[in-house]
Amino acid sequence: MFKRLVDSGRTDIAITIFEQKKKLGAGMPYSAEGANDEHITNVSGNEIPMLVTALSDWIKSVSKDTLDKFHIDPQRFNEYKVLPRLLFGQYLTAQFDLLQKQARELGIPYKVFYHSQVTDIIDHPDRELVVVEINEEKKFEFDQVIICTGHHWQHQHEGKVPGYFDSPYPPVKLALQLDHPVAIKGSSLTAVDAIRTLSRHNGSFSKDHQGKVSYQLLDHSPNFKLVLHTRNGMLPAVRFHLEDSHLSNDALLSAEEIALHMAANHGFLSLDYIFEKDFKLPIKEKEPEFYAQIKDMGLEEFVAAMMDLRERLDPFQLLQAEYAEAEKSIRRRASIYWKEMLGVLSFALNYPAKHLSAEDMQRLHKTLTPLISIVIAYIPQSSCEELLALHRAGVLDLIPVGDDSHVEALAAGGAIYSYRDENNQEVTQYFKTYVDCVGQPHLSFEDFPFKSLLTSRTVSPAKLKFFSADEGRKAMAEGKDVTQDQHKDYYLKVSGITINDHFQVVDAYGAFNERIYIMAVPYIGGYNPDYSGLDFSEAASAAIVKRLFLQHEPATCP
Numbered sequence: 386m387f388k389r390l391v392d393s394g395r396t397d398i399a400i401t402i403f404e405q406k407k408k409l410g411a412g413m414p415y416s417a418e419g420a421n422d423e424h425i426t427n428v429s430g431n432e433i434p435m436l437v438t439a440l441s442d443w444i445k446s447v448s449k450d451t452l453d454k455f456h457i458d459p460q461r462f463n464e465y466k467v468l469p470r471l472l473f474g475q476y477l478t479a480q481f482d483l484l485q486k487q488a489r490e491l492g493i494p495y496k497v498f499y500h501s502q503v504t505d506i507i508d509h510p511d512r513e514l515v516v517v518e519i520n521e522e523k524k525f526e527f528d529q530v531i532i533c534t535g536h537h538w539q540h541q542h543e544g545k546v547p548g549y550f551d552s553p554y555p556p557v558k559l560a561l562q563l564d565h566p567v568a569i570k571g572s573s574l575t576a577v578d579a580i581r582t583l584s585r586h587n588g589s590f591s592k593d594h595q596g597k598v599s600y601q602l603l604d605h606s607p608n609f610k611l612v613l614h615t616r617n618g619m620l621p622a623v624r625f626h627l628e629d630s631h632l633s634n635d636a637l638l639s640a641e642e643i644a645l646h647m648a649a650n651h652g653f654l655s656l657d658y659i660f661e662k663d664f665k666l667p668i669k670e671k672e673p674e675f676y677a678q679i680k681d682m683g684l685e686e687f688v689a690a691m692m693d694l695r696e697r698l699d700p701f702q703l704l705q706a707e708y709a710e711a712e713k714s715i716r717r718r719a720s721i722y723w724k725e726m727l728g729v730l731s732f733a734l735n736y737p738a739k740h741l742s743a744e745d746m747q748r749l750h751k752t753l754t755p756l757i758s759i760v761i762a763y764i765p766q767s768s769c770e771e772l773l774a775l776h777r778a779g780v781l782d783l784i785p786v787g788d789d790s791h792v793e794a795l796a797a798g799g800a801i802y803s804y805r806d807e808n809n810q811e812v813t814q815y816f817k818t819y820v821d822c823v824g825q826p827h828l829s830f831e832d833f834p835f836k837s838l839l840t841s842r843t844v845s846p847a848k849l850k851f852f853s854a855d856e857g858r859k860a861m862a863e864g865k866d867v868t869q870d871q872h873k874d875y876y877l878k879v880s881g882i883t884i885n886d887h888f889q890v891v892d893a894y895g896a897f898n899e900r901i902y903i904m905a906v907p908y909i910g911g912y913n914p915d916y917s918g919l920d921f922s923e924a925a926s927a928a929i930v931k932r933l934f935l936q937h938e939p940a941t942c943p
C-alpha cells in the first residue's frame with residue numbers, strides 16, 4: 386500500500402503509518418512472530434510483486450555472515466529459489482526503507498509511529514474524518530484510513546492448558562524436547578511449519594552423498610512422533626515451476642467481461658462461468674491433452690476426479706511421486722499447467738467472489754476450496770524431503786479423521802482427539818502435546834478488533850443473497866445462518882465484514898464508507914475466500930489506490 390502511495394508521486398497527501406512493533410515490512414510470517422531460522426517461503430522472487438530491488442539483486446548486498454547462517458550462496462541464488470522467511474523479512478524491511486527514501490526524494494510527507502498499536506477506529510461521517518486511537522491513549526484524525534493489520538491468531542486454551550497450542554506461532558514456543566507423540570491438526574503449510582521446528586528439537590536430518598535426506602531421533606526423545614490429523618487424509622501438493630505471476634496471466638476474464646456476465650445473470654457471478662472461462666479455457670491452449678480429459682466435466686465432476694486420484698494413493702507415496710514430477714518441472718522450467726491454473730482460478734475468483742450467490746459460495750466451500758487448499762499450498766522441495774525422511778524414520782503419520790472429529794482440551798494438560806476411523810469405529814486418543822495447525826482462520830464479524838466501528842454499525846456482517854428463494858428457505862430450515870430482508874430475499878451470513886470491490890467497508894444500511902478501507906485478510910474472508918499471499922496485497926492495494934485518488938483528484942488537475 387505504501388509503495389502504491391509513493392508511486393503515485395502525489396505530494397498533496399500526507400501518510401501516517403502506525404506499527405505496533407519496532408520494525409516495518411517483515412510483518413507476521415517473516416519475523417520472529419511467525420518464523421524461526423528453519424522456516425521458508427513458499428514463493429520465489431519471480432512470483433512476488435516488484436518492490437524496489439529484485440530479490441536476486443538484493444541477496445548480493447546481504448552480509449556474508451547472514452548468508453552463511455542461512456546457507457545461501459549468492460552466486461547460486463536465483464529468482465526461482467524459495468528462501469528462509471526471516472531473510473525474506475529482512476528483504477521486505479530493506480524495501481520499506483528504500484520506499485521511504487523515495488518518498489523523501491519525491492517530497493511526499495510521511496510519518497512512521499513505532500510501538501503504536503491501533504486500539505480503536507472511530508468514524509465521524511458528519512465531520513468527514515476518522516479518528517484513530519493509539520495504545521488506548523492518543524488520538525489522531527485522518528481523511529482516510531486503510532486497515533492493513535494482517536494476521537491474527539486467537540487464543541482459546543493456550544497458556545491455560547499445558548501442552549495445548551492454538552497455533553504454532555510464534556514458533557519459538559515449539560522449541561521443545563518431547564519424548565512422546567504430538568498431535569497436529571492439519572497437514573498443510575502451517576503443519577509443515579510446526580513439523581520443521583519440532584523435528585529439529587527431537588532429532589536431526591542428514592543428507593547422503595546422493596542428496597537423500599534421512600532423520601534420526603535424538604537419545605532424549607526415543608518416543609517422539611508427529612501424528613497429523615486431517616479431514617481428508619491428504620498431504621498438500623509439491624511446489625513446481627510456476628510460469629506466470631497471477632497478475633500477469635492475460636488469459637483471465639477482464640473486469641468488463643465479468644460485469645457484462647453479471648448483468649446478464651441477475652447481478653450474480655456464476656461459479657460455473659468462471660470455472661469454464663478462468664480455468665478450463667486457458668488450459669485448452671496450454672495443455673490440450675489434459676483439457677481433452679476434463680472438457681466435459683462440470684466443477685463437481687472435476688473436483689471429484691482430482692480428489693479420487695489422491696484418495697486412491699497412500700499420501701506419502703503420492704508425495705514422493707509429486708516430488709519427482711515437481712523436480713522435473715523445476716529442472717525444465719516447465720509448469721504443471723492445470724495446477725498453476727487452479728492457483729490462478731483461486732486468485733481470480735477472490736475479488737468477484739462477493740458477487741457469487743449463496744448457493745455458489747456453498748458449492749465453492751464444499752467442492753473447490755478443499756482441492757484448491759491441497760493443490761496450491763505448494764510445499765517447497767526441502768520441506769517435502771523432510772516429510773518423506775520423517776515418514777521413512779517412522780516419526781510422521783497421517784490419520785484421516787473425517788468432518789465430525791473433535792478435540793477436547795484437558796485442564797490438566799494436553800488434549801483428547803476423537804474421530805471415526807476408516808472402519809467407522811470411534812477412536813479417542815490422548816496426546817500430551819497438541820498443536821492446532823489449520824492456518825489463519827477466517828474471523829467472524831464479532832471478532833472485529835476496532836469496536837467503535839462495530840457499535841456505530843459502520844461495519845456490517847458479510848452476507849450473500851440466495852439466487853433461489855426456495856434454496857434460501859431450505860437453508861434456513863436446516864438451521865444455517867440465513868436471514869430474510871424486507872423484500873423477502875434470503876441471505877447467508879459468511880465470515881467477516883462486508884466490503885465493496887474497492888475494499889471499502891460497508892455499513893448496516895448497505896452504504897459503502899468513503900473513508901475506511903480494509904485489506905486485513907482474516908476479517909474479510911467471507912468475501913475474499915482465497916488464501917492470501919503477496920499477490921493479494923498487490924491486487925488489493927491497486928483497487929484501493931484507484932478509488933482513493935478518484936475521490937481526491939489533485940487541485941491542479943484539469
Ligand SMILES: Cc1cc2nc3c(=O)[nH]c(=O)nc-3n(C[C@H](O)[C@H](O)[C@H](O)COP(=O)(O)OP(=O)(O)OC[C@H]3O[C@@H](n4cnc5c(N)ncnc54)[C@H](O)[C@@H]3O)c2cc1C
Nearest residue numbers: 404405412413414426427428502503534535536917918919
Ligand atoms: C506463517 C505464514 C507464512 C506465509 N508465507 C507466505 C509466503 O511464503 N508467500 C506468500 O505469498 N504469502 C505467505 N503468507 C501469506 C501472508 O498473508 C502474506 O504474505 C503477508 O505476510 C500478509 O501481509 P500483511 O501485511 O497483510 O499482514 P502481516 O504480515 O500480518 O502484517 C501486519 C502488520 O500490521 C501490524 N499490526 C497488526 N495489528 C496492528 C494494530 N492494531 N496496530 C498497529 N499495527 C498492527 C503487525 O505488527 C504487522 O507488522 C504466509 C502467511 C503465514 C501466516
